[in-house]
Amino acid sequence: MWIDNPKMITDTVKTALEATKKQDTSWIMHHVLDARELDFSPFGVIHLPQLHLFGIDISITKHVVFMWLALVILVVTFIFVARSYRKSLIPRGITNLTEVLIVFVRDEIARPTIGKGNERFLPYLLTAFFFILTCNFLGLIPYGSTATSNIAVTATLATISFIVIQVGGMMKNGVIGYFKGLIPHGIPMWLLPIMLVVELLGLFTKPFALAIRLFANMTAGHIVIMALLGLIFILHTYVVVPVSISFALFIFLLEILVALLQAYIFTMLSGLFIGMAVHQEH
Amino acid sequence: MNTLSYLLLLTFSEGGEKGGSPLDVNPGVILWTVVTFIFLLLILKKIAWKPILNSLSERENFIKDSLEKADKAQKDAEKLIADNKVSLVKAEEEAQKIIEQSRELAEKLKTQILEESKSQAKKMIVDATSEIERKNAEAFNKLKDQVADIAVNAAEKILRENLDKDKQVKLVNKYLDDLKN
Numbered sequence: 001m002w003i004d005n006p007k008m009i010t011d012t013v014k015t016a017l018e019a020t021k022k023q024d025t026s027w028i029m030h031h032v033l034d035a036r037e038l039d040f041s042p043f044g045v046i047h048l049p050q051l052h053l054f055g056i057d058i059s060i061t062k063h064v065v066f067m068w069l070a071l072v073i074l075v076v077t078f079i080f081v082a083r084s085y086r087k088s089l090i091p092r093g094i095t096n097l098t099e100v101l102i103v104f105v106r107d108e109i110a111r112p113t114i115g116k117g118n119e120r121f122l123p124y125l126l127t128a129f130f131f132i133l134t135c136n137f138l139g140l141i142p143y144g145s146t147a148t149s150n151i152a153v154t155a156t157l158a159t160i161s162f163i164v165i166q167v168g169g170m171m172k173n174g175v176i177g178y179f180k181g182l183i184p185h186g187i188p189m190w191l192l193p194i195m196l197v198v199e200l201l202g203l204f205t206k207p208f209a210l211a212i213r214l215f216a217n218m219t220a221g222h223i224v225i226m227a228l229l230g231l232i233f234i235l236h237t238y239v240v241v242p243v244s245i246s247f248a249l250f251i252f253l254l255e256i257l258v259a260l261l262q263a264y265i266f267t268m269l270s271g272l273f274i275g276m277a278v279h280q281e282h
Numbered sequence: 283m284n285t286l287s288y289l290l291l292l293t294f295s296e297g298g299e300k301g302g303s304p305l306d307v308n309p310g311v312i313l314w315t316v317v318t319f320i321f322l323l324l325i326l327k328k329i330a331w332k333p334i335l336n337s338l339s340e341r342e343n344f345i346k347d348s349l350e351k352a353d354k355a356q357k358d359a360e361k362l363i364a365d366n367k368v369s370l371v372k373a374e375e376e377a378q379k380i381i382e383q384s385r386e387l388a389e390k391l392k393t394q395i396l397e398e399s400k401s402q403a404k405k406m407i408v409d410a411t412s413e414i415e416r417k418n419a420e421a422f423n424k425l426k427d428q429v430a431d432i433a434v435n436a437a438e439k440i441l442r443e444n445l446d447k448d449k450q451v452k453l454v455n456k457y458l459d460d461l462k463n
Contacts, residue, residue, distance in 0.1 A: 032304060034311065051310075058310035067318045074322060078330035085337035089344065102334060122335065123327040131322055147315075152307045156315035219304055 028226040032219055034150055035062045040143055063147040070134040070147070105129050105267060113271035114278060117172070121274050124164050128157065129267040136218060136259030140252070148262070149218035151211065158211035161270045166203070169277030181280030206273050210266055217262045221255040432461070 030039075036059060038046040050059040077094065084095045091099045105126050110118040132148055139146025147153050170178045182199045183192065228248040231240050436457060440450075 029304075033306075034308060056309050056313075058313050060314070061308065061311060063311060064314040064318075067315065071318055071322050075325055075329070078326055078334070082330050082333045085334055089337060089341040098334075099338070103338065106335070106338075119335075123331045124323065126331055127319070127323045127326050130326075131319060149304070150308075150311060151305055152309075152311040153315045155307070156312050157319065160316070160319060215304075 028223055028230060031226050032146075032149060032222050035145075038062055038065060038143075062145045063150045063153060066138050066145045067135060067147045067153070070131060070138055073134055074130055101130070101133075102126060109264075109268050109271045113268065114275040117278060118271075121164065121168060121271070125267050125271055128161070128270060129263050132157070132214065132266055133259065133263035136263060137256075139218065139222065140255055140259065146218045146222065148214055149222060151215045154215040154218075155211040157214070157266070158207035161210060161266075161273070162204075162207035164270070165206070165273045165277045168274050169280070172278045173280060178277070178280070206269075210269055214262050214266050217258055221251060221258055225251050225255070 036048055036050070038048065039062075040046065048060045048062070048065065050057075052058065077098065081095050081098050084092060106118075106122060109129075110122050110125055114121055135147040135153075138144045139149065148157075166178075169181075172178075173181055182203075183195050187195055225248045228244045228251065231244050232238070439453060439457060
């Protein structure tokens with residue numbers, strides 16, 4: 001057994017460690033990871049300000065900039081859209097596009113998943129949907145960066161979702177009533193401690209899954225595209241160019257679908273969990 | 283122990299020279315995400331979701347109302363048409379009845395008038411006949427009286443002038459002349 005020879009394991013691990021240090025994956029990671037500057041090479045690089053507050057590094061990063069870009073795009077678009085509704089109830093131009101999405105979120109996500117009382121959570125669901133959708137799409141434009149491929153961003157969004165779920169459930173059922181409702185009816189007393197742990201774990205796995213799903217989906221596509229294009233440089237041949245380009249293009253088209261799909265799934269699951277917290281009898 | 287530490291080192295080692303892994307959590311980004319998302323939520327709730335959702339529900343209600351109104355109007359129109367048909371049939375029947383009635387009335391009136399005039403004519407004839415008879419009888423009586431008078435006068439004159447023949451003839455002639463006059 002290999003475990004009998006600690007020296008061998010140590011050597012292997014050492015070699016592997018050296019290998020990981022030598023292996024240059026920065027050309028993929030540079031694209032995916034957050035950064036402290038906006039890289040518009042070959043036109044130039046904009047360095048972002050470094051900020052510190054109470055000893056915490058709150059520097060503006062690339063992903064923060066793209067979140068703000070999404071914010072500006074959404075605010076400007078919806079000021080325009082809201083104004084167009086004031087003029088006439090008939091949608092025209094970009095209002096058609098946003099209306100399809102708004103009605104989709106309302107009729108296909110909020111109403112079936114939450115049911116009665118979905119109007120209270122509709123602003124949150126709409127904001128989450130449009131924010132994630134815009135961030136996803138911003139990663140698909142040249143020089144763009146996907147803020148939703150940052151685990152910090154998705155985890156924060158999932159945490160906000162978690163708070164909305166819990167607060168929504170507590171506001172409907174009362175704090176004590178909500179925690180009572182978490183445990184299913186009619187289980188034997190001796191199962192109670194186990195069920196309590198399971199249900200409490202369940203509460204936290206839901207947002208965790210939300211965060212990981214969005215992060216993984218948005219990161220994976222970009223890494224695959226970069227890897228496919230990277231084949232050209234790894235193999236040092238032009239032969240793979242058509243293959244790389246066509247495969248990368250295919251993945252890119254898939255990314256458009258994934259961008260829409262992940263915004264939908266995040267919103268839909270948030271709605272589903274809110275519905276479960278609000279209507280505990282089901 | 284050395285082995286274990288190497289394994290741990292491998293697990294948490296950072297690939298690449300630049301460092302940084304997709305799983306690194308930057309607290310600054312968390313803060314900015316919270317700030318951005320809450321700000322976006324509040325501003326969009328105020329400027330977008332409320333007015334847009336209101337407009338949407340307003341339009342949906344408007345469409346629903348319009349459809350209901352149209353449905354009601356159609357039903358009303360159909361009912362009106364049916365009513366009209368019924369009343370048309372009724373009116374036709376009424377008219378037919380009126381015509382029938384007036385025809386009967388006219389027939390009755392005709393026969394009545396005819397009978398009346400017939401009986402009147404009969405009565406007139408009867409009246410005329412009796413009048414004629416009465417007049418005849420009157421004339422006859424008058425004639426009878428006159429004839430009697432004449433006869434008596436003639437007898438008187440004959441008796442007065444019953445002297446000679448000449449005179450008698452003259453008398454008769456004169457009397458006859460008188461009678462002529």
